[in-house]
Amino acid sequence: MGLPPQGSIHRRLIEATLSILVLFLGLTGYLLHVAQRHSLEAAVEAQLLGHVYALLGEASEDSQGWVRLPEKAADPRLNRPDSGLYAQLLGVDGQVLWNSASLLDKRLPSVDEVPAGEHRFFQDRWAYRLYYGIEWESLDGRVNRYRLGVSLSRNVVDERADIFRTTLWGGLIGVGVLLLLAQGMVLRWGLFPLRQAAGELKAIEEGGEERLRGDYPLELSPLTGNINSLLEYNRIQRERHRNSLDDLAHSIKTPLAVLQGALDSDDPERLKEAARQAVPLIDDILRGRLQRAGLGGRSALANTVAVAPLAQRLINALAKVYRERELQFENRLPAALRIPGDENDFMELLGNLLDNAGKFAASRVLIGEGSVSDSDWDIRVEDDGPGIAEKDIEQVLARGGRLDERHAGQGIGLAAALEIVRLYRGRLTIGRSLELGGASIGIHLPKRV
Numbered sequence: 001m002g003l004p005p006q007g008s009i010h011r012r013l014i015e016a017t018l019s020i021l022v023l024f025l026g027l028t029g030y031l032l033h034v035a036q037r038h039s040l041e042a043a044v045e046a047q048l049l050g051h052v053y054a055l056l057g058e059a060s061e062d063s064q065g066w067v068r069l070p071e072k073a074a075d076p077r078l079n080r081p082d083s084g085l086y087a088q089l090l091g092v093d094g095q096v097l098w099n100s101a102s103l104l105d106k107r108l109p110s111v112d113e114v115p116a117g118e119h120r121f122f123q124d125r126w127a128y129r130l131y132y133g134i135e136w137e138s139l140d141g142r143v144n145r146y147r148l149g150v151s152l153s154r155n156v157v158d159e160r161a162d163i164f165r166t167t168l169w170g171g172l173i174g175v176g177v178l179l180l181l182a183q184g185m186v187l188r189w190g191l192f193p194l195r196q197a198a199g200e201l202k203a204i205e206e207g208g209e210e211r212l213r214g215d216y217p218l219e220l221s222p223l224t225g226n227i228n229s230l231l232e233y234n235r236i237q238r239e240r241h242r243n244s245l246d247d248l249a250h251s252i253k254t255p256l257a258v259l260q261g262a263l264d265s266d267d268p269e270r271l272k273e274a275a276r277q278a279v280p281l282i283d284d285i286l287r288g289r290l291q292r293a294g295l296g297g298r299s300a301l302a303n304t305v306a307v308a309p310l311a312q313r314l315i316n317a318l319a320k321v322y323r324e325r326e327l328q329f330e331n332r333l334p335a336a337l338r339i340p341g342d343e344n345d346f347m348e349l350l351g352n353l354l355d356n357a358g359k360f361a362a363s364r365v366l367i368g369e370g371s372v373s374d375s376d377w378d379i380r381v382e383d384d385g386p387g388i389a390e391k392d393i394e395q396v397l398a399r400g401g402r403l404d405e406r407h408a409g410q411g412i413g414l415a416a417a418l419e420i421v422r423l424y425r426g427r428l429t430i431g432r433s434l435e436l437g438g439a440s441i442g443i444h445l446p447k448r449v
Contacts, residue, residue: 009191009194010187010188010191013187014180014183014184014187017180017183017187018180021176021179021180021183022176025172025173025175025176028172029168029169029172032168033164033165033168036161036164036168037161040157040160040161041123041128044128044152044157045121045128045130047152048121048128048129048130048150048151048152049119049130049132051075051078051085051087051150052119052130052132052148052150054073054074054075055069055073055087055148055150056134056148058070058073058074061136061138061139065138065139065140065142065144066097066138066144067089067097067134067136067144067146068098069087069089069098071101072101073087073100073101077102078100078101078102079100079101079102080101080102081101081102081104082102082104083102084102084152084153084155084156085100085102085150085151085152085153085156086100086102086103086106086108086150086151086152087099087100087102087103087148087149087150087151088100088103088107088108088148088149088151089146089147089148089149090110090146090147090148090149091144091145091146091147092113092144092145092146092147094110097146108129108149108151109124109129111129111131111147111149113133113145113147114131114132114133114147115133116133116134116135116145117133117135118132118133119131119132119133123154125154126153126154127151127152127153127154128151128152128154128157129149129150129151129152130149130150130151131147131148131149132147132148132149132150133145133146133147134146134147134148193214193216193217193220194220196214196216197212197214197216197220197223197224200212200213200214201227204231210231210235211228211231211232212224212227212228212231239419252281252282252286255277255278255279255281255282255317256278256282257321258274258277258278258317258320258321259274259275259278274320277313277316277317277320278317281313281317281347284343284344284347303340303341303342303343304338304339304340304341305338305339305340305341305342305343305346306337306338307333307337307338307339307346307350307379308331308333308334308335308337309335310343310346310347310350311331311333311350311354311367312331314347314350314351314354315329315331315354315367318354318355318358321355321358322358325363326363327358327361327363327364327365328363328364328365329354329358329365329367330364330365330366330367330368331367331368332366332367332368332369333367333368333369333379334369337369337377339377339445341424341445345420345423345424348416348417348420349417349420349421349443350367350379350381352413352414352416352417353367353381353413353414353417353441353443354367354381355413356413356414356441357381357382357383357385357438357439357441358383360383360385360386360438360439361383361384361385361438362383362384362385362438363384364383364384364436365381365382365383366380366381366382366383366433366435366436367379367380367381367382368380368382370442370444374447375446375447376426376444376445376446376447377443377444377445377447378442378443378444379442379443380440380441380442380443381440381441381443382433382435382436382438382439382440382441383433383436383438383439384433384436384437384438385438385439386438387432387433387437387438387439388430388439393430396414396430397414397415397418397428397430398415414428414441417441417443421443421444421445424445424446425445425446426443426444426445426446427442427444428441428442428443428444429441429442429444430442
């Protein structure tokens with residue numbers, strides 16, 4: 001069973017952002033509401049305690065030494081019936097000694113005795129209430145105990161809480177909408193490189209482009225770089241398939257020339273010797289071509305190639321091809337030189353370079369190790385021919401490019417060599433030989449491919 005479609009990244013991020021915003025703003029609103037409620041209750045407690053102190057400031061003593069509160073309190077709400085603010089003075093036995101005019105003939109709920117100088121604050125579903133314990137020493141030295149209760153209707157407080165709650169949630173919803181819109185714009189801007197990459201990939205699919213050309217952020221650079229590498233690799237593969245027949249014909253040209261030279265002679269032993277050398281070469285070349293085709297055109301780097309013996313085998317074969325010209329082939333490669341790669345690749349690479357040098361050399365061809373470095377393997381094939389001018393380098397490296405029509409060939413030797421070098425992420429350079437004076441072809445292969 002396949003996985004369900006994941007949908008749009010933009011939509012998933014918006015949904016996640018919306019969920020986080022709802023959770024965050026909801027929790028923020030709840031905490032602010034609770035904090036405001038506690039703050040409001042503390043303010044109500046302080047306000048009721050202030051009313052107690054105000055009433056005590058207005059208290060007086062009658063002729064019998066009892067506390068008396070004024071008929072009209074300083075706060076007008078205590079004088080207006082059902083104003084929401086009420087006060088009541090109780091004796092130690094719970095007897096009502098005084099009611100504010102706002103309370104009329106009602107009675108505040110009774111509470112247990114409150115110690116003198118302390119207060120008790122509580123609330124119920126109807127009101128906030130505070131009782132204050134009083135000890136009053138009369139002029140004759142008698143001490144009487146009282147409880148002064150003050151009550152504030154919840155309606156008055158709840159109206160303020162409702163206003164705050166409406167303002168709070170309205171503001172949070174507005175902020176949430178603005179944040180969501182801003183997040184949507186940020187996501188659209190942030191995901192633009194992905195839309196750009198999708199558009200360029202569509203253009204590549206339709207044939208309008210060959211690679212991704214956008215300037216992508218660091219997070220996408222590895223992805224787009226790998227895509228470009230894959231596209232370039234596929235392009236090289238298509239080119240290799242188109243040229244495979246030409247390359248194959250060119251690769252077996254040298255051993256075929258050895259056989260042809262032996263056939264032109266009347267010496268049976270020479271023909272047998274040529275066949276023993278040429279047939280294995282042709283077989284290796286064919287198997288190498290098939291192997292690289294099966295591997296997708298990239299040689300496995302798990303094995304190493306002993307380059308010097310391979311070059312010597314090619315020199316032995318080419319010496320017979322150019323026997324009439326008496327060319328001298330010299331192999332200066334170190335016997336211990338081993339390079340990771342496929343033997344058939346190196347056979348084709350070195351065979352093309354040595355054969356090309358043999359065509360144009362006057363008398364000598366040299367293969368050896370170039371400048372030694374820690375980062376590259378460096379092999380050079382040099383000759384004492386006319387050399388290659390700098391202005392002609394691009395032409396000779398092009399497939400089919402030839403400078404001298406007097407020499408037989410298809411003009412693909414150096415192009416095929418360059419192709420193999422590029423598969424190993426190396427470089428092929430063309431210059432002038434300091435020792436022999438002719439062309440110097442350098443192969444530079446990185447030690448970490």
